[in-house]
Structures are given as structure tokens and as C-alpha cells.
Amino acid sequence: MSLKIEYLPVDELVPYAKNARKHSGAQIEQVVASIQEFGFTNPVLIDENNILIAGHGRTQAAKIAGLSEIPVIRLSGLSEPQRKALRIADNQIPLNASWDMDLLMEEVQDLNLAEFDLELMGFDENMLETLLDADDEDPDLDDSAGKSNTGTDVKYLSIGKEKVPISEEEEARLINELKKYITKYGTNFGFATTLIKGV
Template sequence: MRALDALIPYARNARTHSDAQVAQIAASIREFGWTNPVLLDGDSGVIAGHGRLLAARMLGLAEVPCIELAHLTEGQRRAYILADNRLALNAGWDEELLRVELAELKALDFDLGLTGFAADDIAALDGKPLDVEFPEFDETAGDDVAMAICPKCGHEFPK
């Protein structure tokens, strides 16, 4: 963990973050915790995670988790700043699997806004409804699973 005020954002970071997007990141951190630490160079300079820093400020946090990448050359560091922001944008979606995942999250009464998808995006998935039928839950489904007990801590887990 590093003090938020000690971190130095990259002045030439070409990625922008709207207030709405920072609020989405903040909501994600509130819901899921810190799943993606801020990446730093060897001098507390931010390589990746500028949006997360803004969200941390919005949440009133004093410290954030960080990973230091001091081994990068200046060229590598600058190129990675761009690559980190761009590479995920080059991916696509399997819309059928996306539709199923969103439908199942909806069935769990999960706030779909936390996925980053807007209601219009969800509705635009080929105009197909997000209704999914689930099989009946069978409470005896796990009865025949063999269990083991950890000899050190006593925790019981499936074999």
C-alpha cells in the first residue's frame, strides 16, 4: 500500500477519464475491492491506474495497493502506458455468452450497472431478451461429494 498523495500521475497520460467513468470505477472498487493495483515506476510515478487513483480520491481513500515496475526502461514504461490502455480495446465480445452472463447476473438480482454496461448496451444485444430458465435446484446434488479435512487447520473441503 502506498499513500495516495505520494503518487505522481504521468503528466503525458493520453487516456482521459470522465467524471461518470471515475464514478463507475469507484463503484467497482466499493463492490469488488481493489482487484487491480496501481502500477508504478521506481520513483512513485504512475504507469497504469490513473482512473483508479481518481476513484480512490472520490472514495476518500488515503492509501492504494501498488506494484512497482522499476525494471522497465523509459521507452518500455512509456509504451506500456499506451499499451495498457489500448490492448483491451482491441478485444471483442462473444455476444451470446455475454447475453447469458448478463441474464444470469440479472437473475441473481445483481446490479448490472456495476458491469460497466449501460442499459442501452444490454438492450441492444440483438434485441433478445435476457430471460434465462434455470434448472430446479437439487439440494441433494452435493451429498455424494467426498470431503477431506486439512490436518493443519481443520478446514473441510471437497476432495
């Protein structure tokens, strides 16, 4: 297999007809914003016939951003099964990584102090709130609810209008499960569904 880096007009790049990776409009907008802030930093992969192997979303975003040409890496000599597998692997393998949440929080908070636009990182609003909320690991826990019949302090988990009593052990387990979920998926979106399924 040979590898060659070059610049090609965006209009000469051919989308793969059976590309299984889907990009929402919102995600493409995030890529456009990233290109406008940082430039086109990640070349797309193409075959000998200019058919995209990886980078469909980046190519679409480049057109919206008004770029006339972008960097590409031309991969020659791959078999058709190799091209198919690479298209899938290029998208799937990064999903198998996870975050060190403590370090990620530090980095995001540093960027926030520098007044950098945090939306450029691609996290949803809920995830950003979690990353910026270092001192309050679960904002829905109400410490001011009162005392139990034995006189001990009681915390409550707020769910809509309901306040559910929660022990320190339950709180610790809940926070631990939330951290594991965020580490695995990179977001807290869907965590409640996981809890419900476990009931």
C-alpha cells in the first residue's frame, strides 16, 4: 500500500454510496465551527478514484465552510475488503476510548477561565455542566431537606417535583455509576435510561 498527501478540490471528492456513518446537521455545524477556528487539520482518506474512505462529515463541513480544496491522503493498493473495513474501523475504534474525567475537568475548567468557546469541543450542554461543576458532583442532591426520625441529616434526590430520600451510601454509589457512565460514553445523556432499565 502506498500513501500520498495532496490537496484536491472539494468537488472532486466522491462520497462512498454505502457509507454507514451518519452525521446530523448539528454535528456538521460543530465540524464547520471547528474548521473555522482551527483550520482543516485532519486530512480525509480517499482511494485511487477519489472515492472517500474516511472523512465524509469533514468533506461536507468543508463545503459549508467555503473551502475550495482540502488536504487528502490517497491510499493506493488496498483491496475492496480492506477499504470497507477501514471505513468502519476509522469510525468505530475512536468510540472505544474513554476519558480520564478528573483530567478532562481540569482542562475544560482551564479553558473556561481563559474564556475560550467551550462549544467548539463538541460536548453537549449537559456534559459541559458536569465538567464545569467540579465542586458539586450531583447538583440534584438537596442537602437542605432536613433530618430523619433519628435526627440524622437526610439528602434528597430531586426528580421533577418529587424529592426522594437518599443515604450517603446510595449517593456515593449513584455518583460512582454516573462517573463510570460518562467515562464509557463521554456524556451523561442517557444515564437515567440506564438506571430505569436496571430497576
